[in-house]
Amino acid sequence: MPSLIDHCKDTDAAARLIILSSSESEYFNQLITATKDSDISCNGGQLLQSLAQSSAKREAEIEGICSVNHQGFVFSVDQLSKVRDGGVALMTDVLALNQSIQSSTENLAQQKKALVDSRGVRQNIDEANQALHDCLEVLRLANRVHDLLSRKNHYSALRALDELQNVHLLEITQYKVAEMVQKSVPATKKLVADAVVADLNTWLFRIRETSQFLGEVAFYHTEQRRTRQKDRAGKIATLSNFKLNSAVESVADEDEEFDILDNEDVQVDFTPLFECMHIHDALGQAEKFRADYAATRRRQKELLMPTSISLIDPDGASLSELLEGIAGFAIIEKSTRKKAPNLRSLADVDELWDSMCQTAIALISNALYEVTNAELMLKIKGVIALFIQTMSAWHYSVKSFDAFLLTLFDKYAELLKRRFSDDFQEIVSTDDYMPMPIHKADEYDKVVNVSWYTPEKAREELHFPCVLPFSQMYPLCCIDIRNFLNQFYFFSDDHFQHPKVIDDTLKMSLDELLCEKVCQSLVDRLSTQYLGQIVQILINLEHFEIACQELEQLLVAARSNASADGAIALRASEEFRNSKKTAEKRIFELVNSKIDDLIGTAEYDWTASTLKNEPSNYMQTLTRYLSNIMNTVLLGLPTEIKELIYFDALSHAVTMILSLPLSPEVRSISPHGVAALAKDVQYLTEFVDTLDNPVLKENLDELQQTVALMQNENSDEFYDVATRNKKYGRVDAVNGPTLLEK
Numbered sequence: 001m002p003s004l005i006d007h008c009k010d011t012d013a014a015a016r017l018i019i020l021s022s023s024e025s026e027y028f029n030q031l032i033t034a035t036k037d038s039d040i041s042c043n044g045g046q047l048l049q050s051l052a053q054s055s056a057k058r059e060a061e062i063e064g065i066c067s068v069n070h071q072g073f074v075f076s077v078d079q080l081s082k083v084r085d086g087g088v089a090l091m092t093d094v095l096a097l098n099q100s101i102q103s104s105t106e107n108l109a110q111q112k113k114a115l116v117d118s119r120g121v122r123q124n125i126d127e128a129n130q131a132l133h134d135c136l137e138v139l140r141l142a143n144r145v146h147d148l149l150s151r152k153n154h155y156s157a158l159r160a161l162d163e164l165q166n167v168h169l170l171e172i173t174q175y176k177v178a179e180m181v182q183k184s185v186p187a188t189k190k191l192v193a194d195a196v197v198a199d200l201n202t203w204l205f206r207i208r209e210t211s212q213f214l215g216e217v218a219f220y221h222t223e224q225r226r227t228r229q230k231d232r233a234g235k236i237a238t239l240s241n242f243k244l245n246s247a248v249e250s251v252a253d254e255d256e257e258f259d260i261l262d263n264e265d266v267q268v269d270f271t272p273l274f275e276c277m278h279i280h281d282a283l284g285q286a287e288k289f290r291a292d293y294a295a296t297r298r299r300q301k302e303l304l305m306p307t308s309i310s311l312i313d314p315d316g317a318s319l320s321e322l323l324e325g326i327a328g329f330a331i332i333e334k335s336t337r338k339k340a341p342n343l344r345s346l347a348d349v350d351e352l353w354d355s356m357c358q359t360a361i362a363l364i365s366n367a368l369y370e371v372t373n374a375e376l377m378l379k380i381k382g383v384i385a386l387f388i389q390t391m392s393a394w395h396y397s398v399k400s401f402d403a404f405l406l407t408l409f410d411k412y413a414e415l416l417k418r419r420f421s422d423d424f425q426e427i428v429s430t431d432d433y434m435p436m437p438i439h440k441a442d443e444y445d446k447v448v449n450v451s452w453y454t455p456e457k458a459r460e461e462l463h464f465p466c467v468l469p470f471s472q473m474y475p476l477c478c479i480d481i482r483n484f485l486n487q488f489y490f491f492s493d494d495h496f497q498h499p500k501v502i503d504d505t506l507k508m509s510l511d512e513l514l515c516e517k518v519c520q521s522l523v524d525r526l527s528t529q530y531l532g533q534i535v536q537i538l539i540n541l542e543h544f545e546i547a548c549q550e551l552e553q554l555l556v557a558a559r560s561n562a563s564a565d566g567a568i569a570l571r572a573s574e575e576f577r578n579s580k581k582t583a584e585k586r587i588f589e590l591v592n593s594k595i596d597d598l599i600g601t602a603e604y605d606w607t608a609s610t611l612k613n614e615p616s617n618y619m620q621t622l623t624r625y626l627s628n629i630m631n632t633v634l635l636g637l638p639t640e641i642k643e644l645i646y647f648d649a650l651s652h653a654v655t656m657i658l659s660l661p662l663s664p665e666v667r668s669i670s671p672h673g674v675a676a677l678a679k680d681v682q683y684l685t686e687f688v689d690t691l692d693n694p695v696l697k698e699n700l701d702e703l704q705q706t707v708a709l710m711q712n713e714n715s716d717e718f719y720d721v722a723t724r725n726k727k728y729g730r731v732d733a734v735n736g737p738t739l740l741e742k
Contacts, residue, residue: 011043015050019058035094039101048091055084134172142188149195158192158279189283196276201296203272207332208300210266214331215324215390217265221258222390226494261335268332270339277343286342294348297333301352304329305359311367316379322363323387326356334394350397357400365407374415378490381408385495402497409498412491413505417513420484424477424517431473433525433536435636439465450482451475452547469636470543471536477518478547484510489558503559507568510551514572518544523579526586532633534590538583539636541576548573587645591629592652598622599656606666606673606742615683616676622653623687643693650688650699657681657703661710661742662735669742674710681707702730706739715740 014034021027038047062076141160148157261268280289304325309318330353337344364380371377384405388398438444441464448455451474455462488506492499522537548570555568602618626649634642661669661677681703688696705728709718717723718736728736 011038011046011050012053014038014047015054018051019054031090031094032097035098036101039098051087051091055087131172135177139177146188146191149191152195152199155275155278155282158189158282162282192279193283193285196272196279197292199272200276200293204296204300207268208303208329210268211304211328211332212321212325213328214260214266214268215327215329216320217263218260218327218331218390219320219324219386221260222386222393226389260331268335270336273336273343274340277340290343293343297348297352301329301356305356306363309363309367310370311364311380312370312376316383319364319380319383322360323383326360327387327390329356330391330396331394334396353396354400357398361400361404364404368408368411371411372415374412374419374487377408377412377415378487381405381412381491381496382494384408385493388495405496406498406501409491409496409501409505413488413509416484416487417509420480420513421517423480424513425521427473427476427480428518428521428525431471433471433473433533433540435536435539436468436470436472436475437465438468447475451478451543452550453543469539471540474540474543474547477544481510481514481547481551484513485554485558499559503555507555507570510555511571514544514548514570515575519572519575519579523582526583529590531587531590531629534583534586535633535637538580538587538641541580541583542638545573545576545580548576584641584644587634588648588652591645591649594625595622595649595653596656598625599653599660602657602660604660604673604676606661606669608670608672608676611672612676612679615680619680619683623684626650627687643695646691646693646696647699650696653684654699654703657684658706658735661739666742669710669739671711674707678707678711702732705730706732706735709736710739 011034014030014037018027018030018034021030034047037043059080062080141163144157144160146157148160260266277286277289280286306322309322311319330349333344333349333352337346337349364384371380384401388401388405392398436447438447441459441462444459444462444464444466447453447468451470453468453470453474485506488502488509492502496502519541522541525537526534528534552568552570552573555570559568598618598621601621602616604616626646630642630646634645637645657677657680660666661673681700685697685700685704688700709715709728709731712718718728718731718740724731724736
């Protein structure tokens, strides 16, 4: 701190400067400065003392001067007095000024303090205003989040919430409102998640409602592809070897662009799903969302599958709706996986697909018992084939449905067999077993076209009306057989991966129908006593055997390359062949029975004494009978069969005629009795000669030689081996001696 001596020196110097001022203005400046400094340093008294001392010193100097010059001194004293008075007045003014300055300084200090206080308040106000602004911005963003949620801008709401949490809340962490808003963030995030899930559930509901229509559109698109493929195959034959969904078909159809999910009929927007994915991913809940979505789709799959279906509704709506719904659901799944690979795994999609396929197959299987009509079964197969081809295009595995088609085919084959079995049964039972009359040329053409029949004469040589050898049942059965074949192969249209099964089942079924329903039915009718009906059955059997041979060739030509393994042999061919023999035997039985009856009426008088000039009545009736049946009943038979019947009938007649004289009741035979027998044999021989068949003549050798032996008076010739072999070689070695003895 400065010493008192220093302050005294300062006041003295200040006083000198005031007194020595060269001008009035300088004087006042020095005075004010000294006064201000003394006031600040609290040395006002010292300043006055210094001024007084200076004044006294000056007075002494003046007195010294005055003593030299009194007048001047007096004048100076007067001047000095005036100065003194001015100094006193000035001192008074200085003191007043000092007091004024002190007052101003106090006011200034108060104002400065007020200013400092006001600046603090202003700063507080500014800080409060900024804090309020920041808090209002946070609240505004919070409200904006809810506003965006109300407008369903979920992702924008989440972004705004993220900005609020990571930017704006950090600026107001010192305020209570930040804590309150921070606590509300999880709830708001949950609101966002719930809102987007609600939208997703709405979307999923609409998708579930749209699935069936989406499947219907997909089926229609597949039908269009089928049509285009058939048109192309009609123009380029080689394209018929390529099925739907093959690489060649896909390339050929690539110009026909069609988006199944975005077309004039249906539009599927995946935006809600993508938004939900993004939001859950942003919330760190991607795994939970995937699990929830998978569970939701599984529940939707369960809701999609009905508890039962009907296969007998007129338009097949129940089955179509089921398969269309599955198709639409699966298409959505495949599209979802394509657009969002991380959401749906291949295993999840395949699991749902397999589950739907198994459930659908079970539903259809449980309803199959209702189906009793082959045409309806064919429609069912057509719907399933359309479903298979549609889903194959989406690269789904359809092996289970391909295998299920075998079950449908077995049912279809059984229904066809049942229906055609009834048809064959009715045709066989209602046939008149008479040669079929043809009245017009067009009627003849129709019969020839549907039957496996090769006419003996050209059509131009025929005169109508005419008669065909077979009865009406044959062309009717041929029509049914052709229809049976065609309807069997109808099942392979569009899609069927088991052609060999069709070929094998067709062969087996055709054999069964022909053997059991046609051949056996004809054989059962052989028990009739009406020879004409049996003959007609034999003729029909002959034509059915020919038809079987034609069928074998037809089956070879119709079967698929995959099942080609050589010639086809129908068991029915052998059955018809054997049945022909049975029919022939039955004809032999009836003819021989009639011969037995006729020969049984023979009335030979073996001991007659007179010679008969006419053949016996039975012989005339017998030859007339044989001639009549050959020219009427047996006329339609093939020549070789007629000759065989003749041969057997004559052989039997010879045996029966020979048995007459060998009867135990005939004890002796007179020459006239032998002559009567010889007359009948001659008559029979002449009849056989008219047939102009050397083989038939040989049948009479034994009878002729036996009669010649009985007429020969030299019986020793028979016992001469050489003569017997030459003249009586056909005579029985036992019967000859017996007759000679009689």
